[in-house]
Amino acid sequence: MLSLAALLSAGCTALREEAPGPGGGTSSPLVTKAVNTTKDADPHSVLVKLSSAAGLEAVAGIPGVKSLSPIFPSPPGNGDLEERFGLNLWHEAVLEEGVALEELASSVAGLPCVARIEFNTAARRPEELSDPVPVYDVPATRAGEDEFKIFNDPQFSNQWHYINVGDKNISENAYAGGDISVKDVWKNITCGDSSIIVAVVDEGVKYTHPDLAAAMWTNSGEIPDNGIDDDGNGYVDDVHGYNFVSDGAVSWTAKDDTGHGTHTAGTIAAVNNNGIGVVGVAGGSGKGDGVRIMSCIIFGDEDDRDGVIHQLKQSGVSVRKPEEGTEPHVYYVGKFGKA
Numbered sequence: 001m002l003s004l005a006a007l008l009s010a011g012c013t014a015l016r017e018e019a020p021g022p023g024g025g026t027s028s029p030l031v032t033k034a035v036n037t038t039k040d041a042d043p044h045s046v047l048v049k050l051s052s053a054a055g056l057e058a059v060a061g062i063p064g065v066k067s068l069s070p071i072f073p074s075p076p077g078n079g080d081l082e083e084r085f086g087l088n089l090w091h092e093a094v095l096e097e098g099v100a101l102e103e104l105a106s107s108v109a110g111l112p113c114v115a116r117i118e119f120n121t122a123a124r125r126p127e128e129l130s131d132p133v134p135v136y137d138v139p140a141t142r143a144g145e146d147e148f149k150i151f152n153d154p155q156f157s158n159q160w161h162y163i164n165v166g167d168k169n170i171s172e173n174a175y176a177g178g179d180i181s182v183k184d185v186w187k188n189i190t191c192g193d194s195s196i197i198v199a200v201v202d203e204g205v206k207y208t209h210p211d212l213a214a215a216m217w218t219n220s221g222e223i224p225d226n227g228i229d230d231d232g233n234g235y236v237d238d239v240h241g242y243n244f245v246s247d248g249a250v251s252w253t254a255k256d257d258t259g260h261g262t263h264t265a266g267t268i269a270a271v272n273n274n275g276i277g278v279v280g281v282a283g284g285s286g287k288g289d290g291v292r293i294m295s296c297i298i299f300g301d302e303d304d305r306d307g308v309i310h311q312l313k314q315s316g317v318s319v320r321k322p323e324e325g326t327e328p329h330v331y332y333v334g335k336f337g338k339a
Ligand SMILES: [Ca+2]
Pocket: 222, 228, 229, 230, 231, 232, 233, 234, 235, 236, 237, 238
């Protein structure tokens, strides 16, 4: 068995991949394996997902790789969970001084034992990005009356970004289809799934909001507001999520909280068809079948993101921060396509 592992490792080092590209040609392994680009990425490190743990040695052998460390170190007793989500296969490769990031990433991606490459980008407020997300001058218009009948939420008619039929009575510039084309998904596929938990990694979510309360993920093992980690998962009073800035329960009243977490949660999972407020993309059909929201606060008073933590494994959500003394980052590792 050991010799087989050694053979696989050696083969991994020797072989380079060429992946089929569009039109029958080939495209570079980096193109096919990278889940993002170097934009706003840390130039000194890259995240690597192995196909199997046996590939670690081959990655370490790539010239320019200074060190490799697991992104999600496994506390005792959590090994099964790590493997279940494939978190044990993710490693952070730190580059030697002066090594070009993309060049090294290409070499690593060329190893057959490497399944995915993720450049080490951070979660930032939009205004902190080097190239802020553009806002296009697209007229807001309303959907037609018939379309409103999908859900009974009073503000649905104003959510033109869901369904836009180009009603010229609203705006001469209105055009049909200027929306996210979600109607057919709602009608033919799904309106949500209450077994799915979506982590809103942002400011706090107002979990008492009448259009969000029923959509919140709830930790049934935690007693709120008693200052005790009742379920022993390492987080005190984590009933609807956790405040990674101040280490405590979720709140939305911090002086720097702009309401963005609540807004985002509403877009994701405001309860649909409840006769209240708005509609969420995955807010269900009115039968309690919308996705659940977990509030993970990483922005707050004084933007002290040093408090951001690591892993919410009990739900399959993983968040981590780098070493002390470096700029606080939050990284996400999920399921990427055919991984
Ligand atoms: Ca707890």
